[in-house]
Amino acid sequence: MKLKYTYLAAVIAASCNAMANVDYVLREGDPLTSQQWHLQNTGQTAFSDRGGKAGEDMNLDLTHALGILGVGVTAAVIDGGVQLDHPDLVNNVKPGSWDFLTDSADLKPRDGNDTHGTAVAGIIAASAYNGIGGRGVAPQAGLVGFNLLRKWTEANWLQSHGLYSDGFNRSSFDFPRVFNQSYGGARTSPQRYNYEVTPWLKRNDDAQEEITRYSHGGKGAIFVKSAGNSYQSQSITLKTYGRGRIYFDNANQGLPVQNSNLERMDATYWNLVASAYNADGVKSSYSEVGSNIFVSAPGGQYGTTSPAIITTDLTGCDRGRNPAYGRNDLHGGHELDPNCDYNARMNGTSSAAPNVAGAIALVMSANPALNWRDIRHILASTARKIDAEHPGVSLSFTHKEGDEFSYDAIPAWQTNAAGYDFHTFYGFGAVNVDAAVNMARFYSATLPPLEITDWHSTVANAIIPDGALTGVDSHFEQTEELTVETVQIQLNADHTSTRDVAVELISPSGTRSVLMTPRTGTIFGRSGFTETQMLSHNFYGESAKGVWTLRLIDTQGQDEKFTFNPSASGEPNVRFTHRNNQEDGTLNSWKIRFIGHK
Structure with missing residues (x-):
């Protein structure tokens, strides 16, 4: 069962004089911290038109007041360029950064628009109490960076994870324990996960597994991954029209245009995937979601009508984001x-x-x-049940013969059989730093050794009826005892419109996890599912023993209109129609494996 921890704030506060004025401690010496709602949300506007809801933040006041600021931990920013000599970053920089554009340790951004990596680094570890700017979540953590995204190759990716770089000798004190990956791709259709067909996937998984499990004398490291930003629309390149974004009419019926499980890197166990919430304490409008989400954290909105995140930028008023904005806000001098x-x-x-x-x-x-597993367990056990009354998303559709159905495409908050709360939007919930740190400080119940089962194959060869809520079921019986931490499947199914198909997995305890929401992806790309990997944390703590049910449901699409908005300035929008299919599909086969402990 999930352990319930009461945070003994009063007891700790009595032994810590700093708690006499937490607000003063948090704000003293960093002028922008008063507007950094993600650290302490008081309803401040953060240089936007309005503020959010007080209390919807990382809940780290006491942790910072106790002087727990990230000392002894180095974080790697795998991104574009990073201005490591930024006055709010330079004191936390450690040896080991690398720029794959120049094959040098100089990560300085090469142009004034390469701002992303510097902003990410500041969110993690901008310095505190130095009289400038704001501060990071862990303002005394170490920082290294890799300029990878502007010169992406498999070899560079592997080197950025420290396998070959001399600057990241495993015995080095500064070898990262946290790797941040704020990037991803727009996937218009289900992806194939096959080591033989795509060998880099195996090298990818092997590299992350090796560092996750065996670095730091076996204490390991954690790779954090962004879930993606394609809930409302999707970036795509069309041969005739170039690059742009697709927007479905009727707001895609309230469902994500891209489910995070569609991205291969987000469906691997070795990435801890995070979704975003805003200053009102609800899912950020753009944030992708899925059963693969582990936790949620502040991402904000766009910083115009409501707050975004305040962080480091390229220095100078003629570089970074400053020239792009003419509003009377932080940008352009303040x-x-x-x-x-x-x-x-x-x-x-x-x-x-x-x-x-x-x-x-x-x-x-x-x-x-x-x-590393203790830390994941702590995050899952202490996460805050954000947006607690969210009802989920229901999808109504009409069968070709006139029958009307309503499908629970994104369930409301669920409590699984082990007592863990889970939501497709938020995973286990919002990261709750003070509660997690308290649990960490007094933690003694180390998890048993990690067990990863073999893939178990099931041949189905069963019809997926068009537009029928009953769908098709296939079963697998797990005979060995195992406490689940994560479940993965790989799916093979033929279907001419994967946008119609919902994929569910139901545990022996009756917990239902929607692995792939319907209305995901676009009309472009391959048809059906071919060795498509998906992951769910929904079953955390449950027993794997018993009968597992995979269910595929055709939610009877309809003719859908959508708009392609070209990125090129002045180009007109293009309208398309996605024609509904009225054909049955076929569930051919599937695999399942369990990751957990005995």
Whole structure:
């Protein structure tokens, strides 16, 4: 069962004089911290038109007041360029950064628009109490960076994870314990996960597994990954029209255009995937979701009508985000930022991931003896049930013969058989730093050794009836005892419109997890599912023993209209129609494996 921890704030406060004025401690010496709602949300506007809901933040006041600031933990920012000599970052920089554009250790951004990595680094570990800017979640954690995204190759990716770089000798004190990956791809259709067909996937998984499990004398490391930003629309390149975004009419019936499980890197166990919430304490409008989400963290909105995230920017008023904005806000010079070294428009799950990475650094700093699975367990056990009354998303559809159905495509908050709360939007919930750090400080119940079962194959060869809520079921019986931490499947199914198909997995305890929401993806790309991997944390703590049910449901699409909005300035929008299919599909086969402990 899930352990319930009461945070003994009063007891700890009695032994810590700093708690006499937490607000003063948090704000003293960093002028922008008063507007950093993700650290302490008082309803401040953060240089936007309005503020959010007080209390919807990382809940880290006491942790910072106790002086737990990330000391002894180094975070790696795998991104674009990072301005490591930024005055709010330079004191936390450690050896080991690398720029794959120049094959040098100089990560300085090469142009004034390469701002992303610097913003991410500031969210994790901008310095505190130095009289400038704001601060990071872990303001005394170490920082290294890799300029990878502007020169992406498999070899560079592997080197950025420390397998070959001399600067990241495994015995080095500065070898990262947290890797932040605020990037991803727009996937228009289900992806194939096959080591033989795509060998880099195996090298990818092997690299992450090796570092996760065996670095730091077996205490390991954690890779944090952003969930993606394609809930409302999707970026795509069309041969005739170039690059742009697709927007479905009727807001895609309230469902994500891209489910995070559609991205292969987000469906691997070795990435801890984070979704984003805003200053009102609800899912950020853009944030992708899925059963693969582990936790949620602040990402904000766009910094215009409501707050984004305030963080480091390229220095100077002629670089970074400053020239792009003419509003009377932080950008272009402000009494709190006279040198234009910060921005108030950072958002996306690119912001949520480094907030999680910073939180992990604080937990590691609070108890350096913890291993990587203990930390994941602590995050799952202490996460806050955000947006608690969210009803989920129902999808109504009409069968070709006239029958009307309503499908629970995204369930409301569920409590599984082990007592863990889970939501497709938020995973286990919002990261709760003070509760996680408290649990970490007094943690003694180390998890049993990790067990990863073989893949178990099931041949189905069963019809997926068109537009029938009953769908088709296939079963697998797990005969061995195992406490679940994660479940993965790989799916083979023929279908001419995967946008119609919902994929569910039901545990022996009756917990239903929607692995793939319907209305996901676009009309472009391959048809059906071919060795498509999906992951769910919904069953955390449950017993794997018993009969597992895979269910595929055709939710009877309809002719759908959507708009392609080209990125090129002045190009007109293009309208398309996705024609509904009225054909049955086929569930061919599937595999399942369990990751957990005995």
